[in-house]
Amino acid sequence: MAVTLTDRAADHVQRYIEKRGRGIGLRLGVRTTGCSGLAYKIEFADEAQEGDLQFDSNGVHVLIDPKSLAYLDGTELDFVREGLNEGFKFHNPNEKDRCGCGESFNV
């Protein structure tokens, strides 16, 4: 399966899960919302749901629901710093356009 975490993303995810003190991994997903149609979901996972695709990337256990999978195939999750700002960023080859603010996207 072609969803991957960069080293930096994996480091940060592991650190956050450790600080949170519980959870089985990281849930990635896509949901329909926003001005351009779809938005990314990145959450702590406390339990697996039926049909979840589960795999490890760079030492992080990742869970993705089957519906989201189609949109995320080939995506790389990175952790970046932009000026003072820092956070996770999806590099998704399926993305065609985004709304002006960049919070939602289309495929």
Add this chain to the structure above:
Amino acid sequence: MPLLQISEPGETPEPHERQLAVGIDLGTTHSLVATVRSGSAECLPDAQGRVLLPSVVRYGPGGAVAVGHEALAMAADDPSNTIASVKRFMGRGVSDVAKYGALPYRFVDAPGMVGIETAAGLRSPVQVSADILRTLRARAEQSLGGELFGAVVTVPAYFDDSQRQATKDAARIAGLNVLRLLNEPTAAAIAYGLDNAAEGTFAIFDLGGGTFDLSILKLTRGVFEVLSTSGDSALGGDDFDQAIARHWRKAHGLADASGRDTRRLLAAAREVKERLSGAQSADAKVTFTWGQQLHLRLERREFEEITASLIQKTLVPTRKALRDAGLAATQVDGVVLVGGATRMPHLQRAVASFFQREPLVNLDPEQVVALGAATQANALAGNRAAGDDWLLLDVIPLSLGLETMGGLVEKVIPRNSTIPAARAQEFTTFKDGQTAMAVHVVQGERELVADCRSLARFELRGIPPMVAGAARIAVTFQVDADGLLSVSAREKTTGVSSSVVVKPSYGLTDDEVAAMLREGFDHAQADRDARALAEQRVEAEALIAAIGSALEQDGDLLSPEERASLSAGIASLEAAGKATDHRALKSAVESLNRASEAFAARRMDRSVSQALAGRRLDEVGSK
């Protein structure tokens, strides 16, 4: 594209609906801003990676404003336009600020709060604080990539209404939506997740750069209550630097140096102090303005020796806070260390042995207040499961009472009472036929009115003429949730009443509060003596008045010699009353009392026989 953070399961916010919230520790020496990202609270650094922003603002000519490190660098060259530690001036008047001694600022008397004349014009402490907050807000918005929804700003637990209001105003001026003001010790407790426990009692030990605060918090079903606060507004990490500098001066025979050389020596002392927290010895080089270069060295053991008395000094307010809370050190369920100075190993050992438990140290003590504020801001912004909210009960920082005869204070609501609070106490008239009573409301810990702060005065009139002590006047003190005090007096037999509304703590500086607490402690013996003297004087006056009126009524019961000896006794008591020895006065009162005993007995016989005249014995016996 905005950078994403990890959310709790099922709580990914809708796009464009992320609520960015921060916690701000607006400190005396430095300030911080923190937020919750991917579930964990973290302080936001500036572009150079520094999380601490010195709470210093410099106003240059032409309106140029520099905040933080940049302003701090200019403090030595332009002291009068570089405002440091502005937190001390918040909500304070010119007379309050005068108590800080010589400061390089040009203070201007302004209604309600001092102003400071700077090269950029007149600035209020609120505006200076707003400039600090604005810098933190800009840092936060750059770090979070959007406009802030709101902020939780922390204040010391002993801040009064006017200081809290001033802090809120500063935040508003800086364009921040204040979600809540949070007490600093409570924020520290939240940072450690102590609010997740069912209940417990916690000590928050906060040794900052220049101030020491100790708060005892009680948690019951998610509600933090401040049981007591104590501290020393003139004790902090800087005193440890001074101790090292003094030690070096002595060891190297350095004379009292100029301002610049002293600053260099203190900077070296501070550096060595910080390194000694992790090493057994540390050294520094100092080049003085006269060209001499010194290699200075300090062992941790030496450092601990020369600062042992400073460590002991922190335990005095600690004991007091525990005593006020009615607790033994071992009844505390957790000790939180706050402030950079608490990194010192010997301080941690002293705290651990005092409380007989290891203090919580795994969070950065300089960041812990901001981290707790961020955690609460996150919850208040709706980024956390609903239902967990903190309610903080506040306390009255100093006792409220009223003046009684002889200039003594009768405490009605003791300090550290949680508000809202209402207490009533009964008073009576002192003189026969007294028809009015002056009620003088005071605040403070001392025994004499002159040593406390006067809050308000009012009069209760229309008391029916009665003998002294017969009137029953209920005085009720009521403090509402906003800290407003109202006092009412009511004479019970007639129902006449009178009342006044006062702001209890307005105008009291934190230093004043601390100083008054310290004085109360230091002067306990002198106060007891003064109280005893005042009490004996009241006693003496009452005795002289009583004998005087008895002589008028029943003077015929005495022989001229007896009468003369009583008069002499009165004269010598009057003389003793003018002296200041309460013991001598007491014995004078006692001897006059004894001298008048026979007279009193004869008067008693006379009134009994008058009362019984014409009545049969069995009638009297059946009563």
